[in-house]
Amino acid sequence: MEAEENVHGDDRQAAEAADEQAVAPEESLADEVVNGAAPEPEPVEAAAGAAPEAELAEVAAASAEPEEPAAEAPAAPAATPAYDESSPKKWFIIHTYSGFENKVKESLQTRSEAFGFADKIGQILIPTEEVVELRNGKKVTSRRLVYPGYVLVEMEMNDELWHAVKNTPRVTGFVGGGNSPVPLSADEVNQILYRQASSAERPRPKMTFEKNDSVRIVDGPFANFSGKVDEINTERGTLRVMVTIFGRSTPVELEFLQVEKA
Numbered sequence: 200m201e202a203e204e205n206v207h208g209d210d211r212q213a214a215e216a217a218d219e220q221a222v223a224p225e226e227s228l229a230d231e232v233v234n235g236a237a238p239e240p241e242p243v244e245a246a247a248g249a250a251p252e253a254e255l256a257e258v259a260a261a262s263a264e265p266e267e268p269a270a271e272a273p274a275a276p277a278a279t280p281a282y283d284e285s286s287p288k289k290w291f292i293i294h295t296y297s298g299f300e301n302k303v304k305e306s307l308q309t310r311s312e313a314f315g316f317a318d319k320i321g322q323i324l325i326p327t328e329e330v331v332e333l334r335n336g337k338k339v340t341s342r343r344l345v346y347p348g349y350v351l352v353e354m355e356m357n358d359e360l361w362h363a364v365k366n367t368p369r370v371t372g373f374v375g376g377g378n379s380p381v382p383l384s385a386d387e388v389n390q391i392l393y394r395q396a397s398s399a400e401r402p403r404p405k406m407t408f409e410k411n412d413s414v415r416i417v418d419g420p421f422a423n424f425s426g427k428v429d430e431i432n433t434e435r436g437t438l439r440v441m442v443t444i445f446g447r448s449t450p451v452e453l454e455f456l457q458v459e460k461a
Contacts, residue, residue, distance in 0.1 A: 288321040288353045289382035292374040297348040299369040300325045304350060306367050319360050321353030326395050332405040333418055333456040343405070345394065349374070356380070404436055404455035413461040414440060421451055425461055 295303045304323045311317040326345035331338050354360060361380075365372055373380035383391075408414070412428045426442035429450060438458060442451050 286321070286353075288319075288355045290351055290353050290388050291356065291380050291382055293350050293352055293364060294371045294374055295348055295350055296369045296371070300344065300348070300350050303367060303369050306369070307350075307352065307364065310363065310367060314363055316360055316363060319355045319357070321355075323353070324351040324391075326351065326391055328395060328403060330403050330405040331456065336418065338456065341405075345391070351383075351391070356382070406455060406459065408438060408455070408458075408460070414438075414458040415461045416440070416442070416451075416453060416458050418457040419453065421453075424451075426451070 293303070304325060307320065307323055311320045326349075327342050328345050329340055330343050331340045333339070352364065354364070361373070361378070364370065375381050408428050408431055410428055410431065414426060414428060416422055416424045416426070421442060424442045424444075426440040428438050429441045430439035432438070436455050438453050438455065439450050440453055440458065441448050443449070
């Protein structure tokens with residue numbers, strides 16, 4: 200009997216020890232984690248069929264709509280020069296071979312340093328403007344010369360400088376005045392400078408039109424119709440074109456970009 204009681208007692212002690220190990224109080228477990236005694240729990244494995252984070256990222260990237268490439272911005276124009284009426288330097292226009300405007304500008308800058316009249320030459324300007332046109336249904340912005348074959352030079356005019364500039368390669372001479380060219384007025388200079396600055400903010404249509412011009416519509420619901428320009432609104436960049444629809448002459452308002460000369 201004593202042996203059986205000892206056996207049953209050992210069994211009860213073993214069972215109680217097992218229960219104490221299996222059911223640990225939450226407070227003691229938390230204390231062990233804080234004190235570093237207990238190892239941190241291992242991360243739970245993803246359930247069967249669940250994609251790892253890397254795969255989920257790839258799936259999200261694949262399902263996202265592709266971003267459209269950013270349109271290339273046109274080249275920024277050079278800083279607009281200021282007109283100083285008190286300066287001894289005045290603005291003059293020189294005539295050049297067409298297509299060599301930039302070469303003339305570079306030559307003037309080089310010669311002014313080489314021949315010692317750099318202090319007499321101020322800014323050299325080739326007026327340009329941004330223009331917009333329709334190509335394959337898309338608006339395309341580009342830059343063009345406002346006055347092809349002409350370069351504006353700010354200079355303190357004297358006979359020596361007149362000869363030096365006139366004899367620059369690809370320069371045919373000054374505009375107006377013969378041997379004593381007349382400088383541009385303040386209003387003329389400001390008008391040129393304003394046109395260059397404003398075109399950067401609002402590009403001009405590449406094509407120009409006049410009343411009664413025959414045109415063909417290239418964009419919009421009336422594409423491929425032909426008509427004649429009846430009215431031009433330069434400020435809004437629109438035309439009123441008389442188009443024959445169902446045998447009747449009908450006015451249609453269109454943007455400059457929607458038509459081309461027939």
